[in-house]
Amino acid sequence: MQVAFLGGASGIGASCLAIEVGSQWIVIDAGVRIGGTSDPLPDLAFLRDKSVAAIYITHAHADHIGALPLLHASFPATPIYATRATCLLMEVMLADALTIMARRAVEELEVPLYTPTQVSATLAALRPMPVGTSFAVAGIPDLQITATLAGHIAGAVCLSLAAPDGRLVVSGDISLTPQRTVPGASIPPLAHPDLLILESTYGRSTLHANRPAEELRLAERVAAVIAGGGPCLIPAFALGRAQEIILILLAMQGAKQIPRFPLYTDGLVRRVTAAYTQIPEVLNPRLANALRRGRHPFAASNLEPVRDLAHREAILRGPPACIIASSGMLTGGPSAWFAARLVSNPKAAILITGYQDEEAPGRRLLALADAPGGTLQLGDQSLPVACHIERYSLSAHADAAELAGFAAALKPAAIALVHGDPDARAALATQLGHTTVHLPTEGDVLVVQAARHARPPPPARARHTGMSVVLPSGIGNGEPLLVSDLDLLATTVRAATASPLSLTVRELAQVWYPTPTEADEAALLDLLAAASPSFAPVPDLPGVYAIGSDDAAPSSPNDQLRGQILLVRLGPTNLQPALCRDLRPSGLAILTAKGERGRIRILPADVLEIIGTYPGADLADGTAIMTTLKDLDHHAVAWRKRHPRATLLPLLNHEHTVGLAEVLQRLECMPEDLVARLAVAHMLNDTPEIIRSAAAWEWGGPARYSLHPDAQPLPAAVAPVPTAANTAWLSTCIDDILGNAAGLYRRGFDPATGAITLYFHFPTRAADAYADQITALAARAGVSVTLAPHPHQGALIAAASACLPDGARLHQTPSLLFDQQVVKATISGPFSPATQETADATFFAQTGWHLRLALNGGPPSPAVRVAPSPAPAPAAVLTRPLPAVAPRPTATDPLALSRKVIPDALGVVRRYLHPGGHVVVVAEFPDAARQHWAARLEQFRAISGMAIEVGGTTNQLHLTQAARLAAPLTIRLAKSMSLYREERRVHVRYEGAASAEAWADAGARFAEQTGWQLTYEALPTAPVAAPTEGTFDYGRAMAYVRAAIDPAAGLVKVSGDPTTRTLTLRFAFPDRLSPALQAQLADLAATTGWEIGVHPQTSLPALEAAARALFPADTSAVVMKFSADAALRLVTLTYRGYVDEAFITQAAQRFLRQTGWHIVLVPQ
Known part of the structure; x- marks a missing residue:
């Protein structure tokens, strides 16, 4: 592996690296030098006659992209990869570069570096680059590249390269300190690289000033200057720094730390700020959340963009104001215009906040800060300096200590320092310990020596903090795009991104046309300009359109995630299930399978997939959560072991993205199966050939997946491979x-x-x-x-009863003789040998067993000679031999027989053989068990010939829990309850309101479960007097609404926001509110003067209670498991026992009418 330093090695500007891997080359960045130098370009001639497979851009500053159109002109077929954010910002920056070059061509007769046609061709070659996921390079299959966010500006990345002949990390421009606009850099996942190419902009600065202190110092200085009657100019880089300063000043004014005063932005700042609002996936989480909720953090009533030259002059004539203008080094643009008019004003101030090149006017101005009376050369003017000049450290580059720490974390074999002046590089080299340090100059070629033990590692998985969008191409099949096709175009983009998004006309044209021309783009722009409801132009960004979501009102992220089981990334290769307990501005509060030790907070970007709703009711019960997550993860690991990753590849392709639900459907897995969801989600996020194109939470929808562009698609199988877990x-x-x-x-x-x-x-x-x-x-x-060899015992008994002679009935539960395949029954009523033969023949034809009848109090019927019935022929049924089946329980194995007759799922705590020679089954609620198990106990006695009894004492904790579950949802039980064991009664006290019918149902459910009686008593409450209409305070409004609503309506909770005078009512089943109740809510709003809304989410406890109530007390079925899928509005209830089809159909219809949800009853 060779690295050629074509620019930006021994100074700042014209950054460009060329890296040889095998026989191919890739290029990273192609910038220009800023400041009017006579040689602004990198040494692109080095690449002549070389095969360039791909070009990668670390970020959109001019010193990294300014020469890109020239590079692309030399390699027009080579794709250019950048993050989606960088792609959008490059549209803005290169368009501005064309404007500047056109002006200089007129004013200074300067020859432009490139033409508009070359810029258009460059932008057409852009391809979105995934962040946080390794990917291969077309033409270099052995090279894996991983991009991680660099924290410098929006969309900036570090690049990690791994190949058989060497491993390399290119830092790009990095900032480890979080800013107001972007989070700090992540450490790349490629440990022990052979070479780290590290920026050294601030290699001489051992430690940056405290950023919050600098921000406050800047804001206070601006306020002081304006209070003194003078204007304040802050020259700022349009991309990155200007947005930081806007947020700093607006935040300080919002917190009343400084007074409000007029703010103006000028130059390229306006368009770049507009672009920032369209790329929330790479911004600081707090800023991104505000944008997604419809707020504009960069807007304020006192902030205004400068419109034209006349507006600039009017600003200087008006009241004192703060002006944020580009360029940051005063090399030109509006900042130089304002500086020329303010530099001689003793009341004015010019505040420098960023890097200043050696030859920049900004550097010369700083030199005069401590030497009053000097002059400043701006263009052809020599101006006396009388204004206040100060410098503030708001750098978006890491200082020397941070750079040294970054290098120490990676542990490289060697480091090459670039992007810094000679003094900065030399100073930083002394802080890098014993690592070999290179100080290359432009034109140097460095051979990377791969460590002998190094092999290309498995593709690394960095923390996914960005978003890569994989858009389809050519959906129009070569047909022209018409107005009627715009809805299809918008629908296709929504399906591919699963989120609201803004795209350029060029990107939209590539979706419709396989290879769009400039004429195609122009025609599409005309169609969009004619106003389509699916596309909205983004202000201040010509040619960029927002494609909104279909949802009119997306739900709050709190509603989406709280109480959900998530798949999260806690490290480069550490994927775990976790429960989201809460969502706070600082991140998600989650609990992992480690229990309380796993109580941590993560960033929203670390959420990979939403698995499903936590089945438990108490989000505070850490032990129960830990157990659930451990079991879920254990079964998911077993699922993955039986399913190779390659199973997923035929289900995906390059052109279209799919979600987890679609993958599960193609695997023919149940969508609500949490084990399958977790296992498949883990595989989708841990398979190198698969990339994600959206984050699970940050974009308000499910993650989307597709094959990496360089992955080879596999042929789809005719049917899924049947496996043990499928x-x-x-x-x-x-x-x-x-x-x-x-x-x-x-x-x-x-x-x-x-x-x-x-x-x-x-x-x-x-x-x-x-x-x-x-x-x-x-x-x-x-x-x-x-x-299964044995018949269903209940069905056998039912069939025997049906075969009895007319007028006869069973005297007691029949005995089942499994070894003889005979049912022996004692009957009362008419009986004769003829009826015995008829009953036996009918019974045998139906069941394959014989029926032997005996008259109660009379002699038994003649014994029936029974020939053993042959078992089903294995050759006709089996495709391979089965493991040996355990023998049927006999009287010598009474505990095993008791487990078969009375399963543990019925509430058995334990069972044992009593010294007296009988079986004791200890039940959770023994009083209820004696009633419910009567037939089962008799059956055990008949089969085994042994005595059996129900033992145990009702546990107080179990009783109180059962009472809380049985209580009506509209009330709140007091903490203490009274237990009367002699009366087998639990007495509860409550707040709220519930009808007598609701309490009767609660008592019936409680008695059915426990065998105890439930009595109740309302706690005394002060009467709520109705104040004058519209004058209710918060407490009275809530109490009045609670008391007014009929308990039968299922009101679960009332919450409110006093600042907006809004009450939110949560009902058990909000989709089933009657028109009369809705009218009542409107009347209550008018009476109280509070706005009243209804929470849209169904109450899961109420949903579970309604589902369990479908099974009446007299059924033999036992509910085993409840799960709900909110997206599908589907409940799955697993039960054990027998119910007929008519019951299932009626239960599903009744449940739908009651709740508005569908239900599936699944036998276990």
Whole structure:
């Protein structure tokens, strides 16, 4: 690997690096020198006759992009990569460069460096570069590049290069200190590079001044000058520094630290600031959040852009004001115009805030700060200096200590110092320890010696703090773009970005046309100028249009994330599930699987994917959260082990982006399956061939994924590969082939092999009836399929009862003799040998078992000689042998039999053999268990011949928790409850209001669960007097609204904002509010004088309670798991037991009418 320093090595300006990897070259930056030098360009002649595979831009300052049109003209087929933010800023900066060169051509007869045509061609070659994700270079497959945010200005990045012949980090311009506009730089993920190319702008500055103190000092000085009757000029770089100063002064005025005074911006500042509002993905999180919520941090009533020359003159004649103008070095532009008119004014001040080149007028002005009476040469004028001159350290470059720390974190084998004057580089070299330091000059070529042990590492994963957009191309199939096609164009862009976005006309043309021409772009611009509702022109940015979201009112980020399980990045390779507890200005408060030790705060950009709603009710219960996250992660890891990453690649392509839900659908996984969501999200964010084009939270929508441009797409499979974990696919196969097979009540999947076990009511008969379908299922699914050998005991008893002679009935629960395949029943009523034979024949035809009847108090019927029925033939069912099945429990294994008859899921705490020779099953609520399990206990006695009893004492904590869950949602229980064990009664006290019917339902649910009685008592409350209409204070308004609304409406919570006199009412099911209630809310708003709104989110506790209430007390089914998907408005309820299809249909319809949500009942 070779590195050629073509510019910007021994000074600042004309930055340009050429790097040879293999037989190909890449170029990083191509800038110009600022300040009117006679040789402004880097040594581009070095690249003559070389093969340049790609060009990369670190940021959009002129000293890094000013010569790019000339470089592109020499290599017109070479793509240019930059962040989306840099691409947009380059549009502004290069357009301004053309304007300046055109003016100089007239005023100074200076030959322009390049033409407008060359600039247009350069911008057309731009490609968005992903940030935080490694990617390959076209034509150099062994080279991996990772871009990480550099903190210098919006969109600035460091670049890490890894190849077999060397590893290299190019810092670009970096700032480790967070600014008001952008966060500080991230450390690149490529540790121990062979060479670090490090900027050294402030290599002599050991430590920058304290930034907050400098900001306050600047603001106070501006205020003092204006208070003294003089104007204040702040020359500032239009890109980066000007935006910082605007925010500093507006913030100080907003905090009343300085008085309000007129502020003006002039020059390129206006357009660059407008561009900043369109790239929130790379800005400081607080600033980005404000922009996304519709606020404009760069706007204020006292801030105004300068319109023209007459306006400038009027500003100087008007009241004292502060003027922020470009250029920052006074080399030209409005700042030089204002400086020429203020420098001799003793009441005026010129405040310098940025780097000044040796030959810049700004540097000469600073030299006069301590030497009054001097003169300043501005253009052809020599002006006496009488104004106040001061310098402030607001640098966007790292100081020497920060640069040394940056290098120490990377531990490079060697360092090359660039982008600094000789003194700065020499001073910094002394602080870099024992590392080999190179001080290259322009034209030097440095050979990178790769360490012997170094191999190209797996593609590094840096913290994803930017956004890369992968837009489709050529969707118009070569047809001209018409007005009627604009909606399709907007819809396509929205689908690809999953967020509101602003794009240039050039980018939009590339979406419609495969290779757009200038005529195509001009025609599109005419269509957009005719006013399309889907596209809005961005003020101050000609040719840039905002494509808004379809959503009229996007929900608050707090509503989106609080209570959600997220996939977050805590390190370059550390991806973990976490629960979002809260969202604060400083970041997201999350809890990881480490429990309370994992209580940390992260930036929104670290959220990779939203997995789903936390199934628990208490976000403060760290232990429960830890357990849930650990279990979820454990199962997701097992899922990933059985699914290679390559499984995802056929599901994605280069042209279109997809979301997690679409990938799950293509894998035929259930969208609400948290395990599958977490596993697939982890793979999508940890597969080098896949790139993300949107952040999960920052853009208000799901992340989007596509294949990296250099990844080779794989052919799509005919069907997903069936694996042990792909239960959704296996279930689909069962549904397609067996459909609603009679008696199929459960399906099981072996977690290790994926083998299917089908549970039929009567497996002997099912093996005959569905032999062909079962064989077809095994062939299609690619796994073994077998039938559970034992019939469903409840179905057997029901069938036996149906086969009894007319007028006969069961005297007691029949006995099931599994070894003989016989049901033995004692009956009352008519009985004869003929009826015995008829009943047995009917029963055998239906079940494959025999029925033996005995008359209560009489002799048993003659024994039926039973030949053992053959088990289903394995050859007709299985595609491969199954593991040995554990033997059926017998009387010698009473505990195992008890587990089969009374599963743990019914609320069993433990079970044991009593010394007296019987089984004891300890229940969570023994009083209720004795009632609910009566039939099961009798069944156990009949099968085993042993006694069994329910043991245990009701736990006080369990009772109080059950009471809180059963209580109506419209009330709040007092902390203490009274327990009366002799009466088996819990007495609660409450605040709020609930109807008698609601309390009756609560008592029934509580008794059903616990076997105890629930009584209640309302706490005394002071009566709420209705004040005069429209004069309610905050407390009275809330109390009045609570008391006025019928408890049956499901009011859960009332919250308010006294500053805006707004009350927000949260109902259990806001989509089901009646027109009468909506009219009542309007009346309450008029009465109280408060604005009343309804929170749109459904209450999850109420949703779960409604779902569980679908199963009546007399059903044998037990609810196992509840989950809800807010995006799909879908509840999934997993249950164990038997319910018929009619019940499922009626329950789903009833649930939809009550809640507005759909429900799926899934048997376990």
